Amino acid sequence: MSDQEFKRALGYANSAFDLLKRSTVPPYPQFYELFYTYATGVNPTLNNRINAIFRAGDSPSESLAEQLYNEFLKSDVNDRMTAVSQRMHARIEAVHGAIDTAMTTANAYSGLLQSASGDLSLGISPAAMKSLSEKLLAETRHMQYTNRALEEKLLASRDDIAALQRDLDDVRRESMLDPLTKIANRKSFDDGLAAAIAEVRGRHDPLCLMLVDIDNFKSFNDSFGHQTGDQVLRLVAMTLKSNIKGKDLAARYGGEEFVAILPHTDIEGAVIIAENIRRALQAKELLKRSTNQKLGRITASFGIAAFRPTDTAASLIERADRCLYAAKHAGRNRVINESELVNTVTPTRKQGASAA
Structure with missing residues (x-):
């Protein structure tokens, strides 16, 4: 994050806290998110609603803030579960694709080595030996490149899947709570x-x-x-x-x-x-x-x-x-x-x- 981006985000955060104090709304995460979104102006409909409340001389109460959060920011648990599942599926498909590519490359490389072994056992000319060596070197480098690409995808997938697992755990916990009272449903x-x-x-x-x-x-x-x-x-x-x-x-x-x-x-x-x-x-x-x-x-x-x-x-x-x-x-x-x-x-x- 650049220094300018940091200052801008900090300004939004300060505005959000000022609005929480002004409205005497508890600084719970969902209400902070509500006023932070208002401060950024990225949701015009939300801003119009809150501005109308301020113009009327009122300020959002805790219950109204929760209503606004549920209406504009809180996503449905089933939708979130579906989104996480789709992301998980896409990541698994990407890993499968990388593994298939690596296996195809490995099989081709193995076939080349077997062919070269047969040629060497029969004896070949120096020129043919040079050509074969160059071909093996090129295929070896290609194999190394493919393996590195697979390793990078696996590392990225490990981090992504860990993040997805955390998201899934959060959604699962939320699905077991009553949205109004925040105790078990x-x-x-x-x-x-x-x-x-x-x-x-x-x-x-x-x-x-x-x-x-x-x-x-x-x-x-x-x-x-x-x-x-x-x-x-x-x-x-x-x-x-x-x-x-x-x-x-x-x-x-x-x-x-x-x-x-x-x-x-x-x-x-x-x-x-x-x-x-x-x-x-x-x-x-x-x-x-x-x-x-x-x-x-x-x-x-x-x-x-x-x-x-x-x-x-x-x-x-x-x-x-x-x-x-x-x-x-x-x-x-x-x-x-x-x-x-x-x-x-x-x-x-x-x-x-x-x-x-």
């Missing part, structure tokens, strides 16, 4: 629960499953808007994730429902974790940033089930789901585990119960 949860069950089956180690549902989320969303609702979902996800540890896995189950896989945790320990999360959520008072309007407090209901030797993933989820709905029907904002349901019959979502 449903697929990641399904895989994680299957792995956790396989690990404890036959070993008598404890394993608990916790389902979480935000109370009255639909009415909250309808009252204050989807952007505020998204902030609530991120808050719940962050609180859930910060209260688990080790091999525990927090995931967004769907809509306003979350789930946590708690290996090496018995039912009593799982209840303690759930109560800590419930109290942490209830203690947070929500404010609308643009107006400082108090939006009240959010609460959540929890259902907990412990793994049994005969369980499948579906049966474990069903019992946790029954506990969750018992918590809803008991007044919400509470934790219920399956030991409390021994003598009760509680409707599940399969029976049409409401989760609100």
Whole structure:
């Protein structure tokens, strides 16, 4: 990079950080990329959108910045996976082509050596010997050139494939995250629960499953808007994730429902974790940033089930789901585990119960 290019890039970076400060948007990598792109002016549509926000006397909030990033910069995971696969395929094809060329050259060189060996065994004139030597020398140099070209392609391919592998790992990790809350998505949860069950089956180690549902989320969303609702979902996800540890896995189950896989945790320990999360959520008072309007407090209901030797993933989820709905029907904002349901019959979502 030239000195001029470095100074220009540094200027874009400084502008991006100034915009982050001005907008009080967290300097997360995606938001830095958003404002860096704005500073370069390479995306006129994005610049027009942000300029309109500034002209209105506003500045991009965190939620709006995320919306702009998702719209203009964030590529679809499947598209990225396809792009990486295509690059990998192209690189492999290039290596195959170089190997085929080297093999063809090597075979021709081997045939020439065999022919020369036959000529030498019969005896040839000095002039023919000179001609043969010159021909062998030329072919040897050609062979050396081909081998060097193959070696260079293999070295370049090794670096490219390493970079592609890193890209593929990044895409794979992203494909396992919920794009809104940045915790594990449903697929990641399904895989994680299957792995956790396989690990404890036959070993008598404890394993608990916790389902979480935000109370009255639909009415909250309808009252204050989807952007505020998204902030609530991120808050719940962050609180859930910060209260688990080790091999525990927090995931967004769907809509306003979350789930946590708690290996090496018995039912009593799982209840303690759930109560800590419930109290942490209830203690947070929500404010609308643009107006400082108090939006009240959010609460959540929890259902907990412990793994049994005969369980499948579906049966474990069903019992946790029954506990969750018992918590809803008991007044919400509470934790219920399956030991409390021994003598009760509680409707599940399969029976049409409401989760609100």
